[in-house]
Amino acid sequence: MATMNMLQAINNALDIAMAEDEKVICFGEDVGIFGGVFRATSHLQEKYGKARCFNTPLVEQGIIGFANGLAAQGSVPVAEIQFADYIFPAFDQIVNETAKFRYRSGDLFNVGGLTIRTPYGGGISGGLYHSQSPEAYFIHTPGLKVVVPRNPYQAKGLLLAAIRDPDPVLFLEPKRLYRAAVGEVPDEDYQLPIGEAEVIKEGTDITLVGWGAQMEVISKAAELAEEQGIACEVIDLRSLLPWDVDTVAESVFKTGRMIVSHEAPLTGGFAGEIAATIQERCFLYLESPITRVTGLDTPFPLVLEKEYLPDHLKIFEAIRESVNF
Amino acid sequence: MMTQYVHQPAFMTGDEFSIETFSLLNPDGELYPGGEEPALTRDHARRLYQAMLATRILDERMMAAQRQGRLSFYMQCTGEEAAVVGAAAALDDADMIMAQYREQGALMYRGFSIDEFMNQLFGNELDYGKGRQMPIHYGSRKLHYMTISSPLATQIPQATGYAYGQKLAGEGHCTLTFFGEGAASEGDFHAALNMAAVHQVPVIFFCRNNGYAISTPSTEQFAADGIAPRAFGYHMHVIRVDGNDALAVYEATRQARKIAVEQNQPVLIEAMSYRLAAHSSSDDPSGYRAKSEEEAWRAKDPLLRMQRWLAKKGWWSDEEEAAQQESLRREVLETMKRAEKRPPPPLESLISDVYADVTPALQHQLDQLKRHIRRYPDAYPRGAKSLDLTLSSATDTQGEA
Numbered sequence: 001m002a003t004m005n006m007l008q009a010i011n012n013a014l015d016i017a018m019a020e021d022e023k024v025i026c027f028g029e030d031v032g033i034f035g036g037v038f039r040a041t042s043h044l045q046e047k048y049g050k051a052r053c054f055n056t057p058l059v060e061q062g063i064i065g066f067a068n069g070l071a072a073q074g075s076v077p078v079a080e081i082q083f084a085d086y087i088f089p090a091f092d093q094i095v096n097e098t099a100k101f102r103y104r105s106g107d108l109f110n111v112g113g114l115t116i117r118t119p120y121g122g123g124i125s126g127g128l129y130h131s132q133s134p135e136a137y138f139i140h141t142p143g144l145k146v147v148v149p150r151n152p153y154q155a156k157g158l159l160l161a162a163i164r165d166p167d168p169v170l171f172l173e174p175k176r177l178y179r180a181a182v183g184e185v186p187d188e189d190y191q192l193p194i195g196e197a198e199v200i201k202e203g204t205d206i207t208l209v210g211w212g213a214q215m216e217v218i219s220k221a222a223e224l225a226e227e228q229g230i231a232c233e234v235i236d237l238r239s240l241l242p243w244d245v246d247t248v249a250e251s252v253f254k255t256g257r258m259i260v261s262h263e264a265p266l267t268g269g270f271a272g273e274i275a276a277t278i279q280e281r282c283f284l285y286l287e288s289p290i291t292r293v294t295g296l297d298t299p300f301p302l303v304l305e306k307e308y309l310p311d312h313l314k315i316f317e318a319i320r321e322s323v324n325f
Numbered sequence: 326m327m328t329q330y331v332h333q334p335a336f337m338t339g340d341e342f343s344i345e346t347f348s349l350l351n352p353d354g355e356l357y358p359g360g361e362e363p364a365l366t367r368d369h370a371r372r373l374y375q376a377m378l379a380t381r382i383l384d385e386r387m388m389a390a391q392r393q394g395r396l397s398f399y400m401q402c403t404g405e406e407a408a409v410v411g412a413a414a415a416l417d418d419a420d421m422i423m424a425q426y427r428e429q430g431a432l433m434y435r436g437f438s439i440d441e442f443m444n445q446l447f448g449n450e451l452d453y454g455k456g457r458q459m460p461i462h463y464g465s466r467k468l469h470y471m472t473i474s475s476p477l478a479t480q481i482p483q484a485t486g487y488a489y490g491q492k493l494a495g496e497g498h499c500t501l502t503f504f505g506e507g508a509a510s511e512g513d514f515h516a517a518l519n520m521a522a523v524h525q526v527p528v529i530f531f532c533r534n535n536g537y538a539i540s541t542p543s544t545e546q547f548a549a550d551g552i553a554p555r556a557f558g559y560h561m562h563v564i565r566v567d568g569n570d571a572l573a574v575y576e577a578t579r580q581a582r583k584i585a586v587e588q589n590q591p592v593l594i595e596a597m598s599y600r601l602a603a604h605s606s607s608d609d610p611s612g613y614r615a616k617s618e619e620e621a622w623r624a625k626d627p628l629l630r631m632q633r634w635l636a637k638k639g640w641w642s643d644e645e646e647a648a649q650q651e652s653l654r655r656e657v658l659e660t661m662k663r664a665e666k667r668p669p670p671p672l673e674s675l676i677s678d679v680y681a682d683v684t685p686a687l688q689h690q691l692d693q694l695k696r697h698i699r700r701y702p703d704a705y706p707r708g709a710k711s712l713d714l715t716l717s718s719a720t721d722t723q724g725e726a
Contacts, residue, residue: 062516065482073490096476103678105464105472106455142679166681242684
């Protein structure tokens with residue numbers, strides 16, 4: 001067992017995948033000798049050669065178009081989009097091509113080998129274009145899987161699972177935690193399941209649901225609530241598409257209350273989908289309205305980032321309101 | 326990059342370069358002086374022509390069937406058969422073809438049967454695509470022909486990626502991607518060509534410049550001299566070819582393939598042709614172009630040119646032509662009758678292939694749908710019949726052998 005930050009865990013997962021299967025190919029802007037702007041691909045070009053780890057021209061639609069073709073050919077591409085904010089030139093390739101490749105061909109062809117890695121989220125003073133959480137756009141697209149790890153251990157196990165998954169996976173990395181999250185990570189190869197949520201803390205009074213970097217914030221709010229005698233059950237969805245309805249519903253049957261929190265704006269955010277599904281499943285068990293604690297319906301701010309973000313205090317307040325409803 | 330300094334400002338427009346058009350046969354099927362016949366065997370030349378002819382006849386019959394209301398939609402290759410089939414004939418049959426949508430001639434050349442075409446057009450239970458895409462969105466894994474996707478130009482960077490994988494696999498294969506001069510305006514075109522040149526990928530970019538993107542003439546699509554000069558910006562091999570001359574297209578593509586496979590270099594081919602038919606069955610060209618223009622191009626019919634050349638070689642005769650046309654028309658009509666009678670794919674095919682395995686959420690949605698159909702069987706085209714199939718798992722047995 002080694003201590004790693006999230007970048008080291010991701011780098012380690014890529015290293016294991018490339019060593020194991022020569023069809024695994026990593027590419028994107030600056031991922032070559034430089035090892036990526038965050039260094040997630042450090043030393044991979046040295047180890048596996050320029051043919052398997054390389055810089056691409058600065059063209060996101062080309063990166064994903066190329067990756068789709070490469071995956072259809074039978075290779076296992078791991079494409080990096082430098083910031084999730086810059087994924088939109090590739091939106092057509094992801095939504096109309098990646099997601100529909102298997103379906104439209106009647107399973108003659110597929111791009112199941114493809115994994116798209118991209119850093120998302122705020123908290124790094126990145127302003128409008130280095131902070132966004134675009135998960136909802138992609139969760140609305142059947143054919144994709146969307147996975148978000150919360151810490152180094154999760155990042156390694158989920159990334160290895162994503163690379164080997166028979167379907168294309170969008171792997172959103174919480175960049176605020178790249179170096180900030182440090183933890184024990186096994187040296188050996190392991191996978192964590194895609195499509196299964198994890199109850200990271202049990203409690204009886206209210207269910208708190210989130211994913212990625214928001215889990216740290218939610219856990220902090222749960223501690224504050226705990227001091228007030230409110231026992232929170234904390235669930236990390238880990239996989240947003242498909243998402244683990246059963247685990248969340250089981251929890252809400254028990255607690256009768258739920259808060260969902262994400263950094264992305266409120267309107268059309270994934271919290272709305274979770275709330276709708278859970279009220280269908282758990283209507284007669286609910287003690288208070290399901291609440292969403294999210295970013296505002298604005299572009300991501302810069303100077304007012306701390307005010308914008310759904311921090312632990314906002315979640316704590318929502319918990320209090322819910323239990324006192 | 327070598328920098329040469331000058332001390333007076335000098336602007337360039339590209340007019341400094343002119344790109345000629347490679348052509349071997351004149352409209353009478355005679356070799357131009359100075360031209361060399363490619364080393365095509367009799368069998369190979371006949372296979373090429375027969376695929377052109379079969380494509381023409383399939384297109385005529387299916388367009389007529391669409392007009393009779395038997396088919397929802399159709400697109401013809403008419404006028405561009407030499408460009409499409411000539412290119413396919415110059416490839417190894419195991420090279421990947423990633424087409425736009427008007428290149429059924431290439432699939433015909435590779436041996437896709439009329440039954441296979443028909444099953445896709447009618448979206449019946451034998452359609453490899455399981456009735457999910459509009460007519461003409463063919464695909465064949467065994468024939469190395471990527472399933473067609475409606476969004477334009479998306480296949481171009483995919484071809485670059487596919488060919489990169491072929492290069493790493495080292496089996497000497499390449500990818501050829503077809504697209505129109507209109508699609509070349511998409512960003513995906515630029516992304517694909519630049520990446521292919523940078524990463525030295527064995528891919529052939531085959532532009533069918535047929536003069537129109539639906540109604541928009543090429544003069545309103547780009548200001549430059551066609552698509553070919555763009556290759557200079559990527560430092561890529563390029564050739565412009567007479568797209569109505571099957572021999573010239575064959576020879577240009579054959580040499581392009583050599584460059585691609587032997588040097589790991591991409592090549593751009595611009596085939597100059599004309600879309601003789603409407604864009605699709607939903608289009609009427611009389612609103613945007615003159616009959617006289619169409620007639621001028623009809624006189625340059627690529628089938629006639631190839632047929633005349635074959636006849637001069639003694640490799641084809643009028644009798645064969647008549648017999649072949651007759652038997653193709655009969656085959657098309659017979660297979661059409663068979664295909665339209667076949668049942669559609671089962672209801673389960675709504676949710677299969679979204680993922681490698683059906684997710685619990687999707688299964689739940691299908692179960693809900695079945696309960697609903699059971700309640701209102703008359704409200705859906707197939708009524709309760711779609712439910713009878715729930716006992717079998719017919720989608721598992723569907724697909725290419």
